[in-house]
Amino acid sequence: MAILKIPTPLRPYTGGMSDINVDGENVGHALDSLLAQYPDIGKHLYNDDAQLRAFVNLFLGEDNIKDLQGLETPLSETDSLRIIPSIAGGAKG
Amino acid sequence: MLEINEKLLNDIHLHGESTYPEEGAGFLLGTETDPRQVVAILPVKNMREDGTRHNRYLIEPLDYLKADNEANEMGLSLIGIFHSHPDHPNRPSEFDREGAQPSFSYLITSVNKGQAVESRSWQLLEDRSKFEEEPINIHE
Numbered sequence: 644m645a646i647l648k649i650p651t652p653l654r655p656y657t658g659g660m661s662d663i664n665v666d667g668e669n670v671g672h673a674l675d676s677l678l679a680q681y682p683d684i685g686k687h688l689y690n691d692d693a694q695l696r697a698f699v700n701l702f703l704g705e706d707n708i709k710d711l712q713g714l715e716t717p718l719s720e721t722d723s724l725r726i727i728p729s730i731a732g733g734a735k736g
Numbered sequence: 737m738l739e740i741n742e743k744l745l746n747d748i749h750l751h752g753e754s755t756y757p758e759e760g761a762g763f764l765l766g767t768e769t770d771p772r773q774v775v776a777i778l779p780v781k782n783m784r785e786d787g788t789r790h791n792r793y794l795i796e797p798l799d800y801l802k803a804d805n806e807a808n809e810m811g812l813s814l815i816g817i818f819h820s821h822p823d824h825p826n827r828p829s830e831f832d833r834e835g836a837q838p839s840f841s842y843l844i845t846s847v848n849k850g851q852a853v854e855s856r857s858w859q860l861l862e863d864r865s866k867f868e869e870e871p872i873n874i875h876e
Contacts (some may be wrong), residue, residue: 651804651814652837686864687838698835700797707797727800730817730834732842733759733784733792734824 645718647677648725649684649685654682670701671714673724688726698729737771738816738841738857739873740764744777749852751779752820752845756818758782758789763803764816764841771873772815772841778803792831793819803835816857823848826856828867836860 644664649657657663658681665676678685690696701708702725708716718724751760762779766772780803781793795817807814817840826846828836836842838860845855858867 649801652839655839702797702801705849723745725801727797728837729797730761730800730837731793731797731835732761732817732819732829734821734829735831 644720645673645722645724647673650721650726650728652728653684653687653726656687657681667718669712669714669718670703670708670724671718673718674701674714698731700727700729701725702727737871737873738843739771739875740774740843741875744774745835745855745874747777748818748843748855749845749847751777751818751849752822752847754851755782755820756847756850757822759784759791759793759820759822760804761795761817761819762791762825763795763807764818764843765803765807765810765812766815768813768815774815775812776810777818791826814840816843818843818845818855820845820847820852828855828858833860833864833867836864836867838862838864842867843872848862 647663647665649661665673667673667676686698760834765776766774780795782789783796784792792834826844837872842858843855846849857870859870
């Protein structure tokens with residue numbers, strides 16, 4: 644099983660756990676595995692169109708999966724995948 | 737409830753003034769107790785492109801990771817974000833809501849004509865529908 648590391652603001656949705664064991668041969672399946680275990684985290688990862696929110700980033704080692712094969716990026720059982728938010732906002736509505 | 741001492745709040749105000757007329761931002765490091773306590777702040781560079789930083793800020797994921805590592809080394813957690821609204825009220829915008837992290841405190845400082853005026857703290861509701869104001873307890 645690969646490990647998926649959860650950032651602090653999302654840990655209330657994983658029972659406070661920072662490292663979650665996930666099944667799956669690629670990043671998309673690993674996220675499916677996370678949601679199967681902790682469904683309440685889903686609304687903070689995906690928008691109403693079931694797309695990953697713009698400020699949710701997934702890193703495999705030091706590489707953003709956007710620079711690899713996206714959700715199709717293969718995972719091995721020893722991989723460590725990490726969710727890292729980018730933080731955006733501002734006065735303009 | 738968010739607890740913060742006068743010096744840290746003043747440092748946040750000074751940061752907002754130093755980045756004026758652009759938005760300044762950074763992390764709140766502290767403890768996830770009830771009430772949560774801000775123990776340190778970590779300003780970061782606003783990575784939005786030129787011409788947009790007066791009403792937008794962006795903290796990139798590698799800066800987030802660096803801040804998270806720094807908090808861990810200090811035995812603290814990332815508990816929120818501070819940012820300034822130059823010449824705008826210190827309430828969250830719709831864009832703030834879209835990009836918000838659950839359970840974080842969002843401390844927003846209005847900076848009018850280069851002068852930090854006041855900070856208020858906000859938290860995203862569980863259903864992400866809106867922010868709710870979080871009381872701030874300022875102590876010495």
